[in-house]
Amino acid sequence: MGYQAHFRVWRGADDGELRDYTVEVNEGEVVLDIIHRLQATQCPDLAVRWNCKAGKCGSCSAEINGRPRLMCMTRMSTFDRSDTITVTPMRTFPLVKDLVTDVxxxxxxxxxxxxxxxxxxxxxxxxxxxxxxxxxxxxxxxxxxxxxxxxxxxxxxxxxxxxxxxxxxxxxxxxxxxxxxxxxxxxxxxxxxxxxxxxxxxxxxxxxxxxxxxxxxxxxxxxxxxxxxxxxxxxxxxxxxxxxxxx
Structure with missing residues (x-):
């Protein structure tokens, strides 16, 4: 059964900011699924890098609640439904836009x-x-x-x-x-x-x-x-x- 999750996602370049969103979550989904749904329903200009969605290409690296992770391998079930999930780009590399960095x-x-x-x-x-x-x-x-x-x-x-x-x-x-x-x-x-x-x-x-x-x-x-x-x-x-x- 689905529920509404609270996300905070980095938007913009170096002078950007964290913005709050409420996004639908369904059973079995990962963070990358939610970012895609956010792209499709609220933020069509959200920049995110991904490819295989199977944990084998390494493209969707980001920091989730401050920890470096692959978005496609981070299951929503690992978080409490009341949690605010913060998604930011990798901090070590120059920021291009939103969740995309120059590696x-x-x-x-x-x-x-x-x-x-x-x-x-x-x-x-x-x-x-x-x-x-x-x-x-x-x-x-x-x-x-x-x-x-x-x-x-x-x-x-x-x-x-x-x-x-x-x-x-x-x-x-x-x-x-x-x-x-x-x-x-x-x-x-x-x-x-x-x-x-x-x-x-x-x-x-x-x-x-x-x-x-x-x-x-x-x-x-x-x-x-x-x-x-x-x-x-x-x-x-x-x-x-x-x-x-x-x-």
Whole structure:
């Protein structure tokens, strides 16, 4: 049975405001359904980004009652009927209009991560890996690039001047994934993570893991092990001997 819900939705650009709406809610609906109904019945000019409505494209990221979430995966049944539900755009990225933000920062950082470098002479289809090596990085391939982890990371959320030097958890996770790959021949990935992607700025608060809709253990399985490998290569005396011998 349907009911009327009270929504507060951000309207406008940086000089916009939260506006109040009463919208019909039906059983089984998610927040994105209500935003679409608001668009169809009251606000035809409401800007919102979405695509699959199945939690796999990452397009409908927003902040719902202050928590970064996918609108299509946030069920209305998780709220009390008397609650006021506040929907605002991701705060870390420049606001375009209403619930749409400019996430181009993330694509710029993606281009800065060197691609997978297979052994010379090894063609696609000839790769051979142990299943345990496949499984180590398989978790990170679940990323849908919703950028909620980037949005909630306070290193860039609260310090805009860090953006030029810090790639954020999504792309540090990408570096970690490639560094774990037994066939990747790029030798300096841990060093690049520190020098080029700002790994040292991450203070492992696990807020990125907390908001990941795919339940990827970004901090425990990617960032902390990557930090450990950086420390090993820089400070381990045995590795230092091998490195000097190689040079």
């Amino acid at each position: 181009s920062y993330n694509y710029e950082k993606a281009r800065e991560v060197p691609a997978f470098q297979p052994p010379a002479g090894l063609e696609p289809g000839e790769y051979r890996m142990q299943q345990v090596d496949v499984q180590r990085s398989q978790e990170f391939r679940k990323c849908i690039e919703c950028f909620l982890c980037q949005n909630v990371c306070h290193v860039i959320r609260d310090h805009d001047d860090n953006k030029h030097a810090y790639s954020g958890p999504r792309f540090l996770m990408r570096v970690a994934e490639l560094d774990m790959h037994p066939l990747d021949e790029a030798e300096r990935r841990p060093e690049e993570a520190k020098e080029d992607h700002g790994l040292g700025l991450c203070n492992i608060t696990k807020c990125c893991t907390d908001v990941c809709p795919e339940n990827i253990h970004i901090t425990d399985n990617a960032l902390i092990p990557l930090k450990e490998r950086v420390a090993d290569r820089r400070y381990d005396p045995i590795l230092g001997l091998f490195r000097r011998k190689k040079e």
